[in-house]
Amino acid sequence: MKRDVLRERFGRNWYRFRRNPISLIGTGMVMLVLLLALFAPFVAPHPESAGRGVDLSSSFLPPSSAHWFGTDEVGRDVLSRVIFGYRISLYLAVVVLVISVPLGVFLGLLAGYLGGWVETLIMRITDVFLSIPALAMALAICAAFTPSIDKAMLAVSCVWWTWYCRLVYGIALSVKNEEFVQASYLLGASRLRILVRDILPNCISPVIVKMSLDMGIVMLFGAGLSFLGLGVQPPKPGLGTMISYGSQYLPEKWWLTVFPSFALFFLILGFNLFGDGLRDALEDS
Amino acid sequence: MGVVLFLARRLGYSVVVLLGLSILIFTISRVLPGNPARLALGPYATQDQVASLEHQMGLDKPLPVQYWVYVTGLFRGDFGMSFQTRRNVADDIRHYLPATIELVALSIVWIALFGIPLGSLSAKHKDKWLDNGVRLFSFVGVAIAPFVIALLLQFIGAYLIPIFPATGRLGMMVSAPPRITGLLLIDSLISGDMRAFGDALWHLVLPSFALALGGLGQIARISRASTTDVLEKNYVEAARGFGIPDRRIMSKYALKPSLIPTVTVLGLTFASSIGNAFLIEQVFSWPGLAKYGVRAILRKDFNSVMGVVLVIGVVFFVANFIVDLIIGYLDPRIRLRKEQQGNN
Numbered sequence: 001m002k003r004d005v006l007r008e009r010f011g012r013n014w015y016r017f018r019r020n021p022i023s024l025i026g027t028g029m030v031m032l033v034l035l036l037a038l039f040a041p042f043v044a045p046h047p048e049s050a051g052r053g054v055d056l057s058s059s060f061l062p063p064s065s066a067h068w069f070g071t072d073e074v075g076r077d078v079l080s081r082v083i084f085g086y087r088i089s090l091y092l093a094v095v096v097l098v099i100s101v102p103l104g105v106f107l108g109l110l111a112g113y114l115g116g117w118v119e120t121l122i123m124r125i126t127d128v129f130l131s132i133p134a135l136a137m138a139l140a141i142c143a144a145f146t147p148s149i150d151k152a153m154l155a156v157s158c159v160w161w162t163w164y165c166r167l168v169y170g171i172a173l174s175v176k177n178e179e180f181v182q183a184s185y186l187l188g189a190s191r192l193r194i195l196v197r198d199i200l201p202n203c204i205s206p207v208i209v210k211m212s213l214d215m216g217i218v219m220l221f222g223a224g225l226s227f228l229g230l231g232v233q234p235p236k237p238g239l240g241t242m243i244s245y246g247s248q249y250l251p252e253k254w255w256l257t258v259f260p261s262f263a264l265f266f267l268i269l270g271f272n273l274f275g276d277g278l279r280d281a282l283e284d285s
Numbered sequence: 286m287g288v289v290l291f292l293a294r295r296l297g298y299s300v301v302v303l304l305g306l307s308i309l310i311f312t313i314s315r316v317l318p319g320n321p322a323r324l325a326l327g328p329y330a331t332q333d334q335v336a337s338l339e340h341q342m343g344l345d346k347p348l349p350v351q352y353w354v355y356v357t358g359l360f361r362g363d364f365g366m367s368f369q370t371r372r373n374v375a376d377d378i379r380h381y382l383p384a385t386i387e388l389v390a391l392s393i394v395w396i397a398l399f400g401i402p403l404g405s406l407s408a409k410h411k412d413k414w415l416d417n418g419v420r421l422f423s424f425v426g427v428a429i430a431p432f433v434i435a436l437l438l439q440f441i442g443a444y445l446i447p448i449f450p451a452t453g454r455l456g457m458m459v460s461a462p463p464r465i466t467g468l469l470l471i472d473s474l475i476s477g478d479m480r481a482f483g484d485a486l487w488h489l490v491l492p493s494f495a496l497a498l499g500g501l502g503q504i505a506r507i508s509r510a511s512t513t514d515v516l517e518k519n520y521v522e523a524a525r526g527f528g529i530p531d532r533r534i535m536s537k538y539a540l541k542p543s544l545i546p547t548v549t550v551l552g553l554t555f556a557s558s559i560g561n562a563f564l565i566e567q568v569f570s571w572p573g574l575a576k577y578g579v580r581a582i583l584r585k586d587f588n589s590v591m592g593v594v595l596v597i598g599v600v601f602f603v604a605n606f607i608v609d610l611i612i613g614y615l616d617p618r619i620r621l622r623k624e625q626q627g628n629n
Binding site: 082216224228264 | 303597
């Protein structure tokens with residue numbers, strides 16, 4: 001019975017999503033990026049360029065049929081580095097969300113449902129984190145470590161959970177006095193059961209929508225940290241790092257900046273369009 | 286009286302949040318990185334030297350005591366010494382902050398000046414080419430990394446068509462106006478130095494637009510949505526029924542309520558603009574707080590990092606406060622409700 005309802009709802013949402021051409025374009029872009037990132041070692045024309053693959057004889061080659069996006073100062077293929085850069089960006093976004101979403105959802109549920117001093121404590125901490133711009137906060141956390149992608153991910157996660165906490169807190173607060181929750185309580189359900197079976201399901205759809213919209217933002221954030229030299233470190237091909245290094249050679253060696261920038265734009269745009277479509281399909285169902 | 290009470294409560298709440306922020310960054314800077322004295326002296330200092338500096342910096346005292354010393358110092362304007370400039374961090378911040386404020390404030394001016402009218406126009410010409418153009422622009426603006434926008438504008442405006450300077454706040458040939466506020470635009474106006482004013486404005490164009498472009502489309506979209514909402518309200522319909530001309534409805538009855546969501550989002554945009562200023566300043570070698578902060582982070586200069594973050598927190602709080610005031614002005618319901626609460 002319940003499964004049928006779920007299937008029907010999924011079918012309706014999928015229908016709404018499918019009808020919007022822009023969401024489909026976004027999905028296509030996301031799929032392309034995912035495939036490229038997943039099969040990077042096989043797709044990239046020069047996989048050795050992802051690391052230290054130095055070949056000084058072919059440094060600074062402009063785009064050609066052998067190197068579509070040209071080569072950099074030590075002769076690495078820019079196209080291959082971009083493809084591996086996608087891998088790093090996606091990895092960053094997924095890890096950040098995997099850490100911050102469960103944390104934020106858990107704390108938000110607790111704060112919203114339990115109330116009292118738990119609520120005050122958790123929400124005041126969230127307020128502190130939200131009291132300054134996320135990028136500045138992430139930078140401050142970065143300061144405590146030697147720069148690397150792992151530390152950047154940690155820093156972004158430290159900031160990011162607060163948004164989910166706010167979101168879930170709001171939902172829990174509005175749902176907890178609904179009749180079905182009270183009915184559940186009267187039937188003798190434990191607090192844990194009410195949280196997991198009655199309140200959590202109401203949060204899932206908004207959280208998924210926010211996650212899909214956040215993918216692009218987190219990747220942009222990571223690229224920004226890398227651009228400042230606090231994220232992905234040089235031999236690794238982070239998109240932000242590549243743009244930062246390439247911009248030293250502007251405008252003569254334009255391909256070092258233009259292609260990674262465009263690749264980053266394509267990546268973010270794809271995820272944004274996809275997320276927007278998902279929001280439109282799920283929001284009022 | 287209610288308004289005063291409301292503002293006082295808002296202020297008290299913010300003090301609590303800022304205090305929390307100071308605890309947070311104090312913890313980050315003291316607990317995580319190891320030994321600041323060792324970092325300051327470098328790897329070749331002897332154990333005795335480290336120990337004496339530790340004592341001098343008060344690092345041998347228990348953490349709560351250190352925090353107390355730190356916070357009371359903040360109120361006296363003592364942010365600690367910066368390891369890289371060997372000055373009080375407060376002096377450094379006083380030196381670098383105005384450049385950032387000027388940059389961010391001007392970009393917010395652009396966003397409001399272009400975004401809000403664009404939004405009203407799109408609402409008026411719904412689903413026509415202008416509306417679709419703005420929609421596309423907002424999608425693209427959000428998806429391009431701010432530093433890419435900055436590089437692009439720098440390339441176009443300073444290299445391809447070299448009319449704007451690529452970096453810095455003032456040209457080599459222009460002497461800075463006497464320092465009063467540190468904001469070049471205002472200082473040069475006060476001292477009547479129009480040449481410096483023009484040059485400073487000229488240098489601001491590219492960075493401030495680079496900072497503005499991402500938020501501009503978003504503001505236009507929000508303003509479009511809220512204007513559309515308001516225009517569908519019954520009272521607008523009634524006004525139309527009375528034969529009041531469209532333009533008057535727009536300017537007299539629809540504009541103010543439709544600005545409320547826009548101003549709220551403008552406050553959020555301000556926050557992300559301060560964050561993005563870190564990226565923009567890097568590209569344009571803008572001698573602002575963000576550039577100072579990034580250098581401090583890379584060199585592990587913790588007092589500076591803490592000072593920068595705290596000041597950003599305060600600036601952000603002041604901006605939110607202004608947003609609240611504007612919304613209170615735009616929406617009498619908020620003002621009056623607070624007054625009622627205040628009287629109870």
